[in-house]
Amino acid sequence: MALHPLEPLTISEVETAVALVRQQKDVGDGWRFPVVTLKEPHKNTVLAYQPGSWCDRQAFLVLLDNHTGNTYEAVVSLIQQQVISWTHLPDIQPNIMADELEDCEAAVRANPDFQSAVARRGLELDQVVVDPWAIGNFGFAEEAGQRLSRCLCYVRTTPESNFYSRAIDGLVPVVDLNTMTVLRIEDVGDVPVPPEPGEYAQQFWQDQFRQDLKPLTITQPDGPSFEIEGHQIRWQRWQMRIGFTPREGLVLYQVGYEDQGRLRSILYRASMAEMVVPYGDPRPQHFRKNAFDLGEHGVGMLANSLTNGCDCLGDIRYFDAVLTDSRGEVAVTQNAVCLHEEDFGVLWKHTDWRRDQVDVRRSRRLVLSFFTTVDNYEYGFYWYFYQDGTIQYEVKLTGILLAAALADQGKYGTLVAPEVNALNHQHFFAMRLDFDVDGCDNQVYEVNSVAEPIGPENPYGNGWYAEATLLGTEQAAQRPIDPLGGRYWKVVNPQVLNRLGQPVGFKLMPGDNVRPFAHPDAPIRKRAGFLDHHLWVTPYHPDENFPAGPYPNQHPGGDGLPKWTQGDRNLDNTDIVLWYVFGHHHIPRPEDWPVMPMAYSGFTLKPVGFFDQNPALDVPPSVPKCH
Ligand code: NI
Numbered sequence: 085m086a087l088h089p090l091e092p093l094t095i096s097e098v099e100t101a102v103a104l105v106r107q108q109k110d111v112g113d114g115w116r117f118p119v120v121t122l123k124e125p126h127k128n129t130v131l132a133y134q135p136g137s138w139c140d141r142q143a144f145l146v147l148l149d150n151h152t153g154n155t156y157e158a159v160v161s162l163i164q165q166q167v168i169s170w171t172h173l174p175d176i177q178p179n180i181m182a183d184e185l186e187d188c189e190a191a192v193r194a195n196p197d198f199q200s201a202v203a204r205r206g207l208e209l210d211q212v213v214v215d216p217w218a219i220g221n222f223g224f225a226e227e228a229g230q231r232l233s234r235c236l237c238y239v240r241t242t243p244e245s246n247f248y249s250r251a252i253d254g255l256v257p258v259v260d261l262n263t264m265t266v267l268r269i270e271d272v273g274d275v276p277v278p279p280e281p282g283e284y285a286q287q288f289w290q291d292q293f294r295q296d297l298k299p300l301t302i303t304q305p306d307g308p309s310f311e312i313e314g315h316q317i318r319w320q321r322w323q324m325r326i327g328f329t330p331r332e333g334l335v336l337y338q339v340g341y342e343d344q345g346r347l348r349s350i351l352y353r354a355s356m357a358e359m360v361v362p363y364g365d366p367r368p369q370h371f372r373k374n375a376f377d378l379g380e381h382g383v384g385m386l387a388n389s390l391t392n393g394c395d396c397l398g399d400i401r402y403f404d405a406v407l408t409d410s411r412g413e414v415a416v417t418q419n420a421v422c423l424h425e426e427d428f429g430v431l432w433k434h435t436d437w438r439r440d441q442v443d444v445r446r447s448r449r450l451v452l453s454f455f456t457t458v459d460n461y462e463y464g465f466y467w468y469f470y471q472d473g474t475i476q477y478e479v480k481l482t483g484i485l486l487a488a489a490l491a492d493q494g495k496y497g498t499l500v501a502p503e504v505n506a507l508n509h510q511h512f513f514a515m516r517l518d519f520d521v522d523g524c525d526n527q528v529y530e531v532n533s534v535a536e537p538i539g540p541e542n543p544y545g546n547g548w549y550a551e552a553t554l555l556g557t558e559q560a561a562q563r564p565i566d567p568l569g570g571r572y573w574k575v576v577n578p579q580v581l582n583r584l585g586q587p588v589g590f591k592l593m594p595g596d597n598v599r600p601f602a603h604p605d606a607p608i609r610k611r612a613g614f615l616d617h618h619l620w621v622t623p624y625h626p627d628e629n630f631p632a633g634p635y636p637n638q639h640p641g642g643d644g645l646p647k648w649t650q651g652d653r654n655l656d657n658t659d660i661v662l663w664y665v666f667g668h669h670h671i672p673r674p675e676d677w678p679v680m681p682m683a684y685s686g687f688t689l690k691p692v693g694f695f696d697q698n699p700a701l702d703v704p705p706s707v708p709k710c711h
Pocket of ligand 1: 509670
């Protein structure tokens with residue numbers, strides 16, 4: 085059976101794509117494969133697709149020749165069995181690969197200068213953990229044109245111990261990742277390693293586990309209410325398709341809602357498209373800490389394999405992720421994406437007390453999620469779909485704080501354990517939301533609430549109203565949040581009206597958000613130019629997918645949204661992509677140590693005039709329990 089054009093690559097398609105590139109482009113053992121993924125067909129092709137009709141399956145690959153340091157992009161037609169495009173990308177460093185980092189750690193440990201720096205500190209080499217990081221780009225001439233990693237070092241007290249608790253602050257090997265040679269060791273002097281291992285793992289706590297937790301079991305005796313076909317999901321009135329890329333992880337496609345017998349489109353494609361975590365400590369061993377977890381690493385590549393009953397509770401269905409290691413070998417992450425339903429309290433309620441009639445409906449939500457581990461931190465990425473047409477996106481943040489040894493300054497962090505300074509930082513998430521509200525051509529409005537001045541029409545001063553302003557071009561659509569003005573943005577289709585004559589729409593309601601605290605002239609602000617605004621809107625373009633540009637690793641900056649929007653293209657009644665940037669502000673607490681209880685950040689998409697009335701009147705009442 086022909087696969088839908090947006091089905092992720094299968095294992096055999098990945099194997100074929102890698103083999104074809106190897107054969108046809110003479111790709112040998114000295115090459116790495118930073119990316120092997122589905123080349124998504126053009127949107128028009130997908131929208132015109134009919135089940136069973138023909139559609140080429142293509143793979144997109146990024147390749148790195150370690151011998152020359154050259155990077156290439158390839159597109160492979162799996163139907164034609166041909167490499168149909170092969171492009172050399174000058175001055176580009178593709179993303180860092182997990183097994184590349186293992187080779188990097190081994191190279192550091194084998195380096196005699198590193199060994200003597202460890203010995204001078206009175207540490208044993210086999211206790212030392214080397215954690216390679218992206219080096220960034222600060223304009224240093226000696227780093228240009230090289231593929232580099234900058235490694236943070238830690239001590240593991242016992243073979244089972246936490247090590248992020250015990251930083252060897254100020255010992256920073258810098259490694260050429262093409263040759264796997266240590267170029268230099270930055271050594272800012274011996275700072276004592278913090279004394280406590282900060283254990284959190286179960287083997288250290290099992291004698292102290294609380295004893296009063298009784299079982300809580302979710303049972304769905306008739307199974308879940310959703311249906312799955314390949315990567316197509318139907319639940320209640322919702323329909324969507326999912327994908328999984330090494331860079332973004334979970335991707336939503338063609339999200340629609342069945343309303344009065346027809347499927348109405350809402351989003352063509354939605355994903356978190358970039359992430360950056362700038363740390364706030366300016367000292368020499370810390371100023372480079374600002375990870376692009378998507379563009380430099382890939383949250384799909386680092387996705388966890390999930391466990392039923394632990395990561396997710398209920399009647400779970402999982403999707404595997406077909407990925408590759410850096411040598412192009414298939415590496416399947418089993419149970420990468422979790423799909424399940426949750427009870428979410430009361431959906432709506434009213435008591436007609438004159439008649440003593442209570443109408444209450446329980447809310448059920450569909451949850452699509454995955455978790456990723458990026459060095460010390462864990463992120464859970466959650467999409468929620470509700471019966472009233474609401475879509476919610478939530479990032480869950482946990483794992484271990486990035487902590488330094490407390491030298492002479494603790495100003496840029498918090499003392500979280502003896503001699504442990506957890507650094508101030510911010511997590512910024514950039515969403516790419518390709519809205520197609522009842523069709524491709526949409527408009528975006530900003531809605532602010534305005535207090536009416538006191539006057540003849542507002543004599544008692546209580547008047548206020550909502551004012552919608554069309555964001556008609558890219559420059560006009562670069563906007564900050566304004567929680568005090570109740571600001572939201574809505575995407576409408578002026579061609580389609582509801583029964584009240586209003587254009588159908590969806591609004592984006594900001595949640596947790598903040599401004600970036602790095603200076604506008606800071607190198608990280610140039611590299612993550614999308615931080616300049618919370619909202620950006622662009623006309624759809626198939627090559628504009630990543631807000632800091634396609635290759636942020638070691639990139640000097642200026643690519644992505646700031647570059648694309650210089651043309652100030654028209655956004656009025658065209659196929660728009662809305663980009664929403666939200667930040668989670670993190671001044672560490674002692675309670676975040678040694679492992680962080682979950683923090684939450686996100687936003688909500690709500691129908692606004694999309695439906696004629698509350699679309700959840702047809703949710704049946706629950707059966708009362710009689711004991
Ligand atoms: Ni944090």
